[in-house]
Amino acid sequence: MMRTQSPPEAMRAKAAPAEIVPHNRLTLGPQEAAAASAAVASGQWAAGPRVAELEQALAARARVAHGVAVANGSAALLLAMRAVGVTRGTDVLVPAYSCPAIANAVLALGARPVPVGVRPSDWNIDPRDAVRRRTSRTSAIVAVHTFGAPAAINDLRSLGVPVVEDCSHAFGLDLEQGTLGGLGDAAVLSLYATKLLAAGEGGVVLTDRAEVAESVREARDYRDRPAGAERCNAMMTDIEAALGLVQLARLDDMLACRECAAARYDEWLVPLAEAGVLRLPPLGEHRVWYRYVVELTSHEADRVVEAMNVCGVRCAQPVSPWSRREEPHCPHARRALRRLLSLPLYPTLRADEQRRVVTALEETLSTEPMDA
Numbered sequence: 001m002m003r004t005q006s007p008p009e010a011m012r013a014k015a016a017p018a019e020i021v022p023h024n025r026l027t028l029g030p031q032e033a034a035a036a037s038a039a040v041a042s043g044q045w046a047a048g049p050r051v052a053e054l055e056q057a058l059a060a061r062a063r064v065a066h067g068v069a070v071a072n073g074s075a076a077l078l079l080a081m082r083a084v085g086v087t088r089g090t091d092v093l094v095p096a097y098s099c100p101a102i103a104n105a106v107l108a109l110g111a112r113p114v115p116v117g118v119r120p121s122d123w124n125i126d127p128r129d130a131v132r133r134r135t136s137r138t139s140a141i142v143a144v145h146t147f148g149a150p151a152a153i154n155d156l157r158s159l160g161v162p163v164v165e166d167c168s169h170a171f172g173l174d175l176e177q178g179t180l181g182g183l184g185d186a187a188v189l190s191l192y193a194t195k196l197l198a199a200g201e202g203g204v205v206l207t208d209r210a211e212v213a214e215s216v217r218e219a220r221d222y223r224d225r226p227a228g229a230e231r232c233n234a235m236m237t238d239i240e241a242a243l244g245l246v247q248l249a250r251l252d253d254m255l256a257c258r259e260c261a262a263a264r265y266d267e268w269l270v271p272l273a274e275a276g277v278l279r280l281p282p283l284g285e286h287r288v289w290y291r292y293v294v295e296l297t298s299h300e301a302d303r304v305v306e307a308m309n310v311c312g313v314r315c316a317q318p319v320s321p322w323s324r325r326e327e328p329h330c331p332h333a334r335r336a337l338r339r340l341l342s343l344p345l346y347p348t349l350r351a352d353e354q355r356r357v358v359t360a361l362e363e364t365l366s367t368e369p370m371d372a
C-alpha cells in the first residue's frame with residue numbers, strides 16, 4: 001500500500017505565506033549591539049575588565065564567592081570536574097538523559113561517564129539511582145537543572161561525592177534550598193548563543209571553594225606559565241563578556257517573558273493533554289522556563305518534528321543520546337529520547353506565533369501515529 005505523501009500539498013501551500021516560527025530566537029536589542037560595539041572600540045578584545053566584571057556579577061547572582069569565565073560550557077565542565085577531583089580511571093555519574101557535552105568532558109579527562117536514570121516527573125537525575133550507581137571509583141556527580149526544573153542537588157550531596165551543578169538551563173533562581181548556581185561544589189554555565197544567558201560562546205565556573213576557582217583560573221590560560229599537558233587556552237573574550245553583562249542585566253525580564261509564554265502554552269495545550277496525546281511539563285512556580293517540553297504519549301517525536309516543519313513551525317528533540325548502549329536501568333531516559341518534544345520558547349515569542357505552534361501540534365497529533 002502506498003503511504004500518504006509527505007508533506008501533503010495542501011499543507012505546504014497553506015504554510016508557505018506565513019513566517020516560520022523558529023525553535024530559538026536570540027534576545028537581541030540595541031543594548032547588546034551598543035555593548036559589543038563599545039567593547040570593540042575600546043581596543044580590549046581579549047579578556048579584560050569586562051570579563052572580570054561578568055565573573056563578579058555572575059558569582060553575586062549565584063551567591064558564591066568565585067566566578068571564573070572560560071571559552072564555553074564544555075571547557076567549564078572539564079575544568080570544574082578536574083578541579084573537584086575527577087581523575088583518569090575514575091567514574092563520574094552523569095544523567096542518562098543529558099547534553100553529550102557532559103560525557104565528552106568526562107571522557108576528555110580519561111574518566112568514565114556512568115549513566116544514571118532520570119525521574120519522569122522532571123527528567124532530572126534520580127538521586128535514588130545515583131545511590132545505586134555510586135561505587136568507590138565514583139569521583140563526582142554532574143546534575144543538570146533539565147529544561148529549567150531544579151535538580152535535587154542536596155540529595156545528591158548526601159552521597160558524599162563532589163557535585164557539579166550544570167546551570168545552563170536554569171540559573172540564579174532563589175529557592176528554599178538555596179540559589180541555583182550555588183548549591184553544589186561547583187556550578188557551570190554555558191553562554192552559547194541560544195542559552196538562557198547568551199554571549200555567542202562562553203562558559204563560567206562558579207564556586208565557594210577558593211581552591212576550585214584557582215585550579216580553573218590556572219588551567220584556562222597558558223601565558224607566562226610553564227608547559228603542561230593540562231594547560232589549555234580557554235579564555236573568554238571581552239566582547240563576549242560585554243554581551244553577557246547586558247544579558248545578565250536583562251535576565252529577570254527575560255525570565256518573566258518566558259514564564260508568560262509558558263503559561264499560555266499551559267492553557268492552550270489543556271485539550272491535547274486531556275485527550276491523552278501529550279503530558280505537559282512540570283509546573284512553573286519554582287523553576288525557570290528555558291524549554292517548554294511536552295511528552296508525546298502515542299507519537300514519536302522525530303515524526304512530529306518533521307510534520308510541524310511542514311506547517312512552518314520548528315520544534316526539536318531537545319537532547320541527543322550520548323551513550324550508544326541501551327541502558328536497561330534507564331527506561332525513562334530511553335523514553336525521553338523518543339518522546340520528548342521541545343516547542344518554541346523564548347522571550348520574543350509572540351502570542352500569535354504560539355497559536356500557530358498549538359494549531360500545528362493539534363493537526364499533527366490528530367493524525368494516526370506513523371510506524372517508526
Ligand SMILES: *Cc1c(COP(=O)(O)O)cnc(C)c1O
Pocket residue numbers: 072073074075099101102144166168169190191192201202203
Ligand atoms: C549547552 C550545554 C552544555 C555545553 O555548553 P557549550 O557552551 O555548548 O560547550 C553543557 N550542558 C548543558 C546542560 C547545556 O545545555
